[in-house]
Amino acid sequence: MTRAHAVWWAAAALLVGCGAKSTHDAPSGGAAPEPSGCTVAKEHYADGESFSAPDGCNTCSCADGQVECTEVDCACDYEGASLAVGSMFTDASGRQCTCYPDRTVSCNVEPAVSPITCEQVVVFYDELLREAKRCNGKIEENPCAFRVSRRLGCSCDTFVNGENWNWLLAEAYATHYAALGCANAADCDSCVSPERGGCSPMDSCRDH
Numbered sequence: 001m002t003r004a005h006a007v008w009w010a011a012a013a014l015l016v017g018c019g020a021k022s023t024h025d026a027p028s029g030g031a032a033p034e035p036s037g038c039t040v041a042k043e044h045y046a047d048g049e050s051f052s053a054p055d056g057c058n059t060c061s062c063a064d065g066q067v068e069c070t071e072v073d074c075a076c077d078y079e080g081a082s083l084a085v086g087s088m089f090t091d092a093s094g095r096q097c098t099c100y101p102d103r104t105v106s107c108n109v110e111p112a113v114s115p116i117t118c119e120q121v122v123v124f125y126d127e128l129l130r131e132a133k134r135c136n137g138k139i140e141e142n143p144c145a146f147r148v149s150r151r152l153g154c155s156c157d158t159f160v161n162g163e164n165w166n167w168l169l170a171e172a173y174a175t176h177y178a179a180l181g182c183a184n185a186a187d188c189d190s191c192v193s194p195e196r197g198g199c200s201p202m203d204s205c206r207d208h
Helices: 003-019 118-132 167-179
Strands: 038-040 043-045 050-052 059-063 066-069 075-078 081-084 088-090 095-099 105-111 146-149 157-160 197-199 205-207
Touching: 038 066, 075 095, 088 167, 095 167, 118 146, 118 157, 118 167, 157 197, 157 205
Parallel strands: none
Antiparallel strands: 038 043, 050 059, 059 066, 075 081, 088 095, 095 105, 146 157, 197 205
């Protein structure tokens, strides 16, 4: 089993252990039994239904109340190198490239400078957050309901507009941040995670 497999199965075991359950058994008290299927991370799936695994490239299915997942090695093969999903790198021509969950590599058309310091990655992530906090409360119902990390390497959360959140870039920045060892030097202030988000009159998501 590769390291990618081991990491994936450890994550899957934790996820299923905390959130997946069989719903075949009738609850106590004589109440009507719940619909059969599986519940994973608060999402319910019917028997026979397939859904994406948390790693973005494997597939899981619900069978008789049990969650079963494939064991695809989630990595991109680029010019003979095996790259982890979310990896960002600069190719020989200076283009910024990213390994995506479907195991394909996409590069910018024009050469770009890849983030090389912790500070640069933080700047890119903050810009990602600013873009994701755009909202329009007049035409969207509760647009600011998607919880993400407020800072790389910290456990504090914030709410953004899920329609504007680029999770592929977020994962890529987090991977790059960890690879640089930035998390060890992160200055994380103590904070209390917000209970909900809302769209302000200035069309920006605010935490409450």
